[in-house]
Amino acid sequence: MYQFIARRLLSTIPVLAIVAVLVFMLLRLTPGDPAAILAGDAASTEQIEGIRKTLGLDQPLPVQFGIWLGQMLQGDLGESYYYKVRVTELIGQRLEPTLSLAALTIVIAILVAVPLGVVAAWRFGGWFDRALMGFSVFGFSVPVFVVGYLLVWLVSLKLGWFPVQGYKPMDDGFGPFLYHLVLPSITLSVIYIALLARVTRASVLEALGEDYIRTARAKGLTESRVLISHALANAAVPIVTIIGIGIALLIGGVVVTESVYAIPGLGRLTVDAVLSRDFPTIQGVILFFSLVYVVVNLLVDLSYVILDPRIRY
């Protein structure tokens, strides 16, 4: 078990190294000169050259990579060209909104989708099941920004229940924080509810066909107990896998929602960094995302041990 964790943590090193090289190379291959963008339209060639020099972009690529790698090994992701602050600090500032949004989204998705999926499996083929499957097709196919603007129009503008946009940090009090976060989270959760409900339904349906369900009923247990402690408990592994993938995708996939609701999170930071060719920021954010992926996957794998005692590493 501890060996497994150690081995998995060690294996993140080559993964991150490969990501680092790829990101670095790809950014240098894309058109667009950060120095020219920073200097603005009216700048002279000398000015641009000067900026390039201060940024270290005049060095040969291997030297640039070496410098970046050296910094990175000391836990420093470099300084943003655009914001002029350390990238680590930048990510730190933007982390709270994104993490809050992702966390609330996933909580909503789990609370809504898992019960729906269980009931649909229980009443397989009935009206509820068909309605849920219909909804999930809808949830998959409608783009996030459409759901977002629809909800803003209906819930904020017509009903006035929640603010149209903006973000309040947790330090301003939990109430306002949550109040601003609910609508974006619901928006973002639609697709995850669709996904998770489907997976839950399929996986519980499979479990319901197993012999131990017959045993549980023969023991005279109530249907809710049969469903929760027997069917759902055995269906948990695929469900948790999807939740894990959901979390990983969410952290990197909040770009649109953050734009619609004007939330200053990592998604917005990524978009802005790409538009201004802010190489250190892009590299830092992408490295951070891949670290999150690796860690979430590790946690999901570890959760299997708790969910299914037959699994041992």
Add this chain to the structure above:
Amino acid sequence: MTAAKSGTGPVLDVRGLTIALPTHSDRPEAVSEVSFSVERGEIVCLVGESGSGKSVIAQAVMGLLPDSLPLTVGQVLLEGEDIAHAGRDRLRQLRATRMSMVFQEPMTALNPVMRCGDQIDEVLREHTALGPAERRAKILDIIREVALPDPERIVMSYPHQLSGGQRQRIMIAMALVLEPALLIADEPTTALDVTTQAQILELIKTLQARHGMGVLFITHDFGVVAEIARRVAVLRLGRLVETGDKDAVLKRPRHDYTIMLMNSVPDFKPHGRPIAPDQPIVLQTKKLDKTYAERGWFSARRVVHAATDVSLEVRRGQTLGIVGESGSGKSTVARCIVRLIDPTGGEVYIHGEEIARRSHRALRPLRRKVQIVFQDPYRSLNPRRTVGEAIIEGPVNYGLSRSEAFERARRLMDLVRMDAAALERYPHQFSGGQRQRICIARALAMEPELLIADEAVSALDVSVQAQVLELLEEIRERLNLAMLFITHDLRVAAQVCDHVAVMSQGRVVEYGPANEVFVSPRHAYTQALFAAAPGRDFAFGQA
């Protein structure tokens, strides 16, 4: 309820039970006008082949019938109360308290992610108001009563950490913890090894006698009936054909179907066919070894010896039986011989050619000579291919033209006594016995010199089993094949084998002519196997 408990009527009285099948089934009713009763303190065996409706009756009593099988007519009286049309909640109250059920496969019948103690505890929490300490005491008591060692550890174990027999004991403990009046046991020992089966049968008998409950014991196995029943009810296609006391039914069966069933039970006595000497050796293994090693990064290697030092030989026209319980290594040996897995050590000769260490490419020309028929005919045929395609695939791979291969397939269908029209159809359109004939035809299409039957008749009903055994015997004789027959069933082995190798824990513990091994087994393990075989005192074959 106490009044009913001390009542004198039967525990279970089934009257005129009729259960409909969905339209377009092979018959209109799963169960037709079935009436029988189970008295307090007796074991009634409900005997029938697959599809006879015996499990449907059990489900009907427990109120667990699926919606597709509605109970149309009849009464099910549990201690005098008609529960055939009882409501959901009433049925739930009765389950585990007045009637309980034990199932066939204890591995799948237990929840794999819940501790055994918790699974028993659920029954108590659902049906009693006992506190945690009292519940725990009761759980430990019942675990002791089903004779499980180290109850404290068992309570904390998950099902996969126990053996098959221990798991079935947990099922029984769970069923009996509230002392129900009726226990329904649906093939409770079918999935178990013969020695474990003997112990579980003994346990059920003991508990039944101690608690005086009625037991409805469902089985397909007349050996088990002979061991455990007081009365017997024989079921055929949903109808009761014969009921009576055990001795009356087993010794003087009246109905043709019962007689046919009992005649199909293979006899314990070896067939006594003379063994032709001086035939060429087709298969020989010398000190065959297969070990599985689990490699850890830092920890010591864990080595499992699946087969150790196995030396066997099979001559042309003869059948060698490998007999053993699950985990004895008999299938490992077969798989090494076919090189589905690679042996770790030792030699395998097919017609004098060493194959254990040949590369898979060099093995290809020899593959044809050794063919295997597996246990489960449902899963060993590709459901999306016609029977004909399945049979000709091998020969065509080895260079035969399609038309020649089809011609061969037609001849083989005749040999396995099936209609050539079957070649155009798909596997799901056939019964288990027919599918096994198809699997045999598929193996024979390669014109092998050695045919390996790996539990090839174990999944079949006795009457079908008898036919397939007869067919295999005829084929061996006509084609002068060498046959390796792997089975856990001593009766079957007695019928087909010329030589027998008894395996236990990866080793051959006894090896000799079938006559000698069956008549005077020398090794203690062989003797234990014979002693455990159910119904050995009844001579079924000659009813």
